[in-house]
Amino acid sequence: MIKIENVGVSKENKTILAAISVTLTEPRIGIIGSNGSGKSTFAKLLNGLERATTGAVFVNDAPIGKNNKTALGKVGFVFQNPDNQIVFPIVVEDLAFGLKKSGLSKQQIQSRITTYLEQFGLRHLLERRTHELSGGEKQLIALIGVLLMEPEIIVLDEPTTLLDLRNRSILLKLLAELPQKLIIVSHDLALMAEMDRLLWIENGNIHQDGSPEAVISAYRQFAESES
Amino acid sequence: MLTSTYYAGQSFLHTTRPLFKVLALFLVCTLLFVFDTWFVLTPICLAVFGLYGIAGIPRSEILLALRPAFWMLLFIFIVQIYFESLQLASFVILRFVTMILAASLLTLTTKTSDLIAALEQFFNRFLPEHIAETISLAFSLCFRFIPLVRQTFDEVTEAQKARGHHKDWRALATPTIIRTLKSADEISQAIIARSVETSHLSAANERRDREHS
Numbered sequence: 001m002i003k004i005e006n007v008g009v010s011k012e013n014k015t016i017l018a019a020i021s022v023t024l025t026e027p028r029i030g031i032i033g034s035n036g037s038g039k040s041t042f043a044k045l046l047n048g049l050e051r052a053t054t055g056a057v058f059v060n061d062a063p064i065g066k067n068n069k070t071a072l073g074k075v076g077f078v079f080q081n082p083d084n085q086i087v088f089p090i091v092v093e094d095l096a097f098g099l100k101k102s103g104l105s106k107q108q109i110q111s112r113i114t115t116y117l118e119q120f121g122l123r124h125l126l127e128r129r130t131h132e133l134s135g136g137e138k139q140l141i142a143l144i145g146v147l148l149m150e151p152e153i154i155v156l157d158e159p160t161t162l163l164d165l166r167n168r169s170i171l172l173k174l175l176a177e178l179p180q181k182l183i184i185v186s187h188d189l190a191l192m193a194e195m196d197r198l199l200w201i202e203n204g205n206i207h208q209d210g211s212p213e214a215v216i217s218a219y220r221q222f223a224e225s226e227s
Numbered sequence: 228m229l230t231s232t233y234y235a236g237q238s239f240l241h242t243t244r245p246l247f248k249v250l251a252l253f254l255v256c257t258l259l260f261v262f263d264t265w266f267v268l269t270p271i272c273l274a275v276f277g278l279y280g281i282a283g284i285p286r287s288e289i290l291l292a293l294r295p296a297f298w299m300l301l302f303i304f305i306v307q308i309y310f311e312s313l314q315l316a317s318f319v320i321l322r323f324v325t326m327i328l329a330a331s332l333l334t335l336t337t338k339t340s341d342l343i344a345a346l347e348q349f350f351n352r353f354l355p356e357h358i359a360e361t362i363s364l365a366f367s368l369c370f371r372f373i374p375l376v377r378q379t380f381d382e383v384t385e386a387q388k389a390r391g392h393h394k395d396w397r398a399l400a401t402p403t404i405i406r407t408l409k410s411a412d413e414i415s416q417a418i419i420a421r422s423v424e425t426s427h428l429s430a431a432n433e434r435r436d437r438e439h440s
């Protein structure tokens with residue numbers, strides 16, 4: 001469970017998020033909102049990648065303090081831009097990176113990686129150079145890199161943007177089956193309609209919070225009236 | 228030299244411990260500088276080429292390794308001929324080429340992650356664990372940043388070409404630097420997020436093993 005109390009974030013004298021309070025308990029939570037509204041910033045607050053300027057964030061009732069290691073271990077994060085998340089030049093090396101401190105043996109790590117790649121039908125990428133992958137392949141590898149670590153909660157920042165139809169449906173099926181709690185930032189309204197709860201962030205505030213049907217229809221009206 | 232160049236293979240060079248390779252490289256470079264005579268340079272140079280053959284690395288990779296340094300080498304060559312002699316110029320260039328190729332041989336036959344792990348182990352011997360770990364994280368960052376700068380630069384160049392601009396160094400440098408810094412922030416975040424402890428995984432494995440036995 002993640003609890004956010006009066007959290008504000010400002011950078012360079014600009015308010016990016018303004019005093020948000022919300023408790024996230026549902027298994028599938030979606031976040032929508034316009035470009036630049038503060039979704040990625042909000043998402044990064046949830047495991048301490050982004051520091052709250054005011055207020056506090058709690059993961060399982062423990063506040064994320066100066067040391068965010070515990071929160072980082074509990075809450076996995078899939079970045080919006082996979083290029084920034086992939087660290088190593090070879091796929092298998094990159095995936096192994098997250099398991100370095102798992103205490104698993106080399107073989108166990110290897111077989112774990114193979115199993116996860118097979119789930120996505122991506123076994124053939126094992127030895128490929130990461131910078132040569134397509135955007136969608138990178139996005140999947142970045143996601144697998146986090147899934148492998150089995151965090152309790154996973155935050156995904158626009159996981160479907162670069163995927164083709166086939167990979168999108170593979171991903172959606174997998175997400176639906178995951179035992180973890182998921183918090184997904186996305187402009188993909190079809191995916192957002194499947195959530196248990198939807199937050200709409202606008203201008204650094206939670207503009208609306210409720211069932212996907214209600215929030216999406218209000219969001220649609222808003223987008224049409226603005227244009 | 229700028230992008231990762233691991234070339235998969237099974238040769239003894241691929242399987243030698245990374246730390247040995249680092250030490251050997253260090254030794255070779257020292258020898259080349261301490262004894263600057265053809266009697267040392269020639270056998271080492273031949274040995275390096277021989278090792279490329281043994282490692283099964285194609286000639287094209289040798290050219291790729293040297294390409295980024297080409298203009299600099301040419302410049303040094305001309306300056307040396309001008310101030311010294313053709314003989315000395317050839318010697319200096321061949322020495323650089325040998326060192327670059329020896330260094331590339333290390334990255335061609337060693338996975339970055341293995342290299343980092345080896346360095347971490349090495350530092351672990353005489354430094355406290357958390358410091359050794361910080362050093363190895365710094366290495367990961369370095370290895371990641373070199374191709375990042377390269378890639379950002381290429382993308383910025385392409386974008387500007389597409390908009391009909393020609394090479395203008397100021398117009399290239401500014402976005403490259405800003406974009407690199409922005410990505411740098413997030414890459415550091417990602418590295419930190421991905422290097423947290425995940426001992427629950429091995430614990431779960433052990434539990435499963437116990438239940439099966």
Ligand SMILES: Nc1ncnc2c1ncn2[C@@H]1O[C@H](COP(=O)(O)OP(=O)(O)OP(=O)(O)O)[C@@H](O)[C@H]1O
Pocket residue numbers: 011012014016033034035036037038039040041042080
């Ligand atoms: N380091 C920073 N310094 C200053 N401003 C920033 C910084 N990071 C983000 N911002 C600003 O904060 C606002 C929110 O950014 P954020 O990335 O959270 O938006 P977003 O909702 O994820 O947008 P998108 O849908 O485009 O991904 C933007 O206006 C952005 O310009």
Ligand SMILES: [Mg+2]
Pocket residue numbers: 039040041080157
């Ligand atoms: Mg965003």
